[in-house]
Amino acid sequence: MECAEEDADIEDQLTDMDLSxxxxxxxxxxxxxxxxxxxxxxxxxxxxxTKSISTNGKSDTAAATGEMDGFVELIETVSPTxxxxxxxxxxxxxxxxxxxxxxxxxxxxx
Numbered sequence: 001m002e003c004a005e006e007d008a009d010i011e012d013q014l015t016d017m018d019l020s021x022x023x024x025x026x027x028x029x030x031x032x033x034x035x036x037x038x039x040x041x042x043x044x045x046x047x048x049x050t051k052s053i054s055t056n057g058k059s060d061t062a063a064a065t066g067e068m069d070g071f072v073e074l075i076e077t078v079s080p081t082x083x084x085x086x087x088x089x090x091x092x093x094x095x096x097x098x099x100x101x102x103x104x105x106x107x108x109x110x
Contacts (some may be wrong), residue, residue, distance in 0.1 A: 023091035031098055032089055038102070042082050046075065 024032060049071070059065045085101045088094070 011107065021094055024093065027095075028091065028093040031093060031095065034103075035085060035089055039086065040080055046078050049075065 046081070053071060057064075057068055057071075060066055081101075081104075084104075086096070088097045088101045
């Protein structure tokens with residue numbers, strides 16, 4: 001139940017942000033809204049992958065264990081990547097830095 005409350009709190013914070021008085025320009029607010037969408041997508045994807053692994057993951061063979069280890073390594077990169085992106089959104093926003101954070105995000109299975 002604690003996770004559900006935490007998720008609702010995150011959703012409330014992302015949805016209810018007052019972007020008008022925080023020092024962002026109109027262009028900054030547009031970029032911020034897009035990045036909030038990216039953060040929400042990362043959150044939803046991480047939840048789905050974690051649930052799928054806990055429900056269907058098998059570790060009965062060395063290959064399956066190696067595959068799980070690969071998923072763990074990938075999952076461990078999500079939080080720092082999102083942290084770096086969010087950190088780049090504090091005013092004044094540098095679009096070059098935001099773009100670097102977004103494009104530097106690894107895409108292992110694309």
